[in-house]
Amino acid sequence: MKKAFEVKNPDFELSPYTGMTKKHYIELAKYLLERAFKHVDSIDTPLNFPIVPGKTYPQPNAPDWRYRSAEFEALERTFTLAAPLIHVDPETTIKGINLRDYYSLQLYNAFTPGHANSLPLPEDLPDSNYQFTCEFGGLFKTLLLMPDTIWTNFTEKQKEEMVVTISKWAHHRTTQNNWRIFNIVTLSFLKKYGYEIDDELLKSHLLWVASYHSGDGWYLEQTYNYYSISLFIVYTTIWNRTFGDEYYPGIAEIIEKSAQKLMESLTSFFGRDGYINMWSRSICYRTWVSGAFPVAFMLKDKTSLDGGWARRLCSGSLLQFVTREEFFCNEIPSLGFYGQKEYMVQNYSCAGSPFLMFLPFICLALPDDSPFWTAKENEGMWETLGDQSKRTILESPGLVLVNHGKTGTSEIVPGKVYYDDPNYSKLVYNTHFPWEDHNPQGGTSMEYSYRSQDPRDVRGDDVNFYLTGLAVANDSEKNRAYTISQSMLFNGVRNGVLYRQAIMRKPPNNGVGYIIDLAEITIPGGVIRVDRSRLAFEYELTLGHFGLPHLNGEKAVVKQFEAEGKKVITAAIPGRQVALITYSGWDKLESLVHQNRNAEADESTVIYAYKKRMAKNPPMELMISVMLHKRDDSAWTEAELSPIKEIQIKEIMKGLSPLGAMITLQNGEQYEIDFKDIDGHRTC
Template structure:
């Protein structure tokens, strides 16, 4: 991939300009099209197939790269020096001639999400690409080809999406069809249903849940905001979705570290710099509180972060993983074409070269300006960043990936949601390895996992903040649960310090508790016992993380029976200060050497956290 020279005057933090974004788009497209079928209907990229099979994967490669091409050409007002749209026009023709046929070109038909659903995801990318490039592509297709494309797309309107952001795929298809004069009752129904559900998933503070449960992650930006906001922008309409994006971006800037990395949290992380798509969309549509120089710092920082760390392989393709290939980052539904949802980040190219997004001088990211603590009440998350190292930490007391109707099962333990903390510098350890940032109750030698998270509140004041939740420990062997066993948890952050306070209720005789810290190279994180712990050691995770091939975790252990409160102090990449804890069964008081102290009081399924002037007796 050939990139222009850096411009450290305009972009003192990344060196990247709009020309770099265009060059990356062209480079990714050139490499991907090397693997096109003869008719160009599928891009059969090399790699292990997804659960949907290679034909679906080939469509995925076509549709998701089409998004990048569409943003790139539309942002240049139709200029297409590489002839991308001609290639995609040929593929659209070939793929829709005989949908469902088992040959080299035909696209799979769209089915219900639990039968053959993946093509529904790709239909949204096809529809959005066509809507963006309509004057140069769609309007020049033969009527018969247009009819065949419409017939294939309508499969998304007639089948059942997954019960989450998938409802925005038929919404997007219907929006395109209406925009070209092919809308009617069926398209209106698909759009109304999606907006009805989207409204029910909105939790406030710019945050949507990804479905009826409490799944809060990067899908909030690259799906739940992107599709309705871009739809309204292309239609020239003012809707409630723009102000919600602005509210989301008011805090989302802190989701990126000083090195450009997005928080490594949630599923589908192989989409990488798609995490920055909401920032670019906000700049393009004007729905952002971020200054243009900050927005460019965030999007270009994320793009460069991955390019500098091997996300593009020797073939010029995006690999399945994080930096480079990493199997434990990848979900079962991901195939070789999946990483190209990163194409959503190229929405920033809809801003023309003279847009302030590209002409303003880069400014520092929020994580580079000062130490910060930010409580997000709607998703139940607490952010903590330190300017010294640019690391952002996310403390999770509100997001899980358990649908309301699902039972809690230890077999479904999800490292991307179940841990108490995530960061821009560390990733969760893999299943089968010791779990990082985890609190476990150990009964009869079996460690519990945290599945459904019940938030108890978050708050911030000045330079400190807190978040709390409770969960029911579940076990993978023997009885799934212990009657009456519950864990109430509080995280308090200040500077680089993280207080981790847990109250265990209903612990059976012989039970133990374990607390682990950050997954890093040896010596790069600290976990210090303050109260209730009797053992301390370090355990190894030889499968490593998305950041390191081999990691170790500090661990604390202790015995519990009935009700017990334990307190630990954690720190990532810094030596913590030396607070002192005083503990009862109802709570704890923790004081720092500089005189600052907090008081934590547990009640029946509630927690109160307050600052106090001094510690009793100290």
């Protein structure tokens, strides 16, 4: 018997694609908690999951409060599933334990000073910010929306006892941006139910959060990422309807308008089947961005989002994971993406962290007559997209979203990234070809990987050796490894061409001698790259395609050939294929088998282009390539592998910029690649 979720008695009348209706959401929530509660012996047993060895917390010899934090995180984040079930039916039981009674008791114990399972108070710890604040925000976001779940279950005396702990953490120090939302939510809950708070502090947090709105419905969060959707839109929209509209209508209006704007592009982040993209940090949260779908039907003004398409994508994203056996570890969602992968998680996560991915279950708080439940599932714009590719440009966060009708995949093309991190800095992220970790030996998936052959770097001279003549100790060993872009800049879209810049070294090493100017033409099932290298000294460079996992121990099949002035390499596994075609600027095409870098398997294959330039002052070059993908086993046709009809490389473009090109496609479309003033258009 398969140890994963299966949709039983699917309703293909209302939901022809997933079979999922409200009844199935309830069944899935119960299924997930049934597995989690295998770690609970009785109503008196605190929820405590086995510690996962590796970088996640708590580490061996960690202070006691770190263990209390992990327990509280498990309790609060599983409440993401339990609360909607209690809301639907207060008598819901799991393993014979009444959920309402269990969470009421465990939270009362956690919030009552002096109890064996009570949380530490801020004054008991060094003055800093702690994970407790995050979990208070998650809990009271849920209780603002569904107070009937447990808050009304407490006596007034119990509430008074708990409010001491709640208030102290609500008023405590927080971090600079999205965490303010946690304080906002908790402070607002206290005020709503008649408890005294620092109103000026609440107002300050609100103004700070509103100041991060950047446009297109997006908010700045270190860089731009899913937190902008899940926290800045989902949490705050719940805050709007339950508190903000009444107490802070001005701030609520900012949030409402940004949420409405976000909904215009939300669906483009998902594949045709609802698959989410593995992108940005905290990827173990997976489907938490799908929480925006039910939130769309909590907006004050009618959303532009179709209810049937919203439920189809929301359900599809959940089924992407819960139907896989490898998704579960110790009976709960694994720390990884599809399965347990140490290299894909952050040190601030613990075993219970992934339960935040079930944020979409707030849909159970929607009334039965909500369009989210009543509309028939449909595929929205995919139904008319055909084999074409649709591109959505979000200039404010510097993101380009591509929906490939030919393959049913969706892509995120990032443009405002200021550090080297595979979660953010790759050339593109695809819903059905998850990213791979960086390989210091080169051939990194979906990255330009750079290795200096400058003799000064190889010797380990100081960066300013050529000015000072002094050989200061430098890490020559580090220089022998390939590195990925240190930042990605967004330079806009002109005449159908997307321009970005990959900065391969930052100051003081940079100056302006380590730039790759990126120009991209979207085509069905892929992209044409016409990239200009401005790399000033001796170097090696690789450009990797999507990694293909070796599933069930089956290696990828790689083929290679040359024809009519182009080099072609392809790789295939059952149901997925990639092709890389180069026309100029590259020496050869190769493939590598990677170990422990892929999201789906411990072994994977990456095909990539390679070049080496050993001139002391290498010239600028145009690197022209085509990167294709598909999700079937059909042979590549000559037409698929020949999207370009003609290439005209020009030293000086008519606009008086150096080294560009005219690209003519087989369908007759023409694109001018002109890097004129690209440095002046950069944004990050």
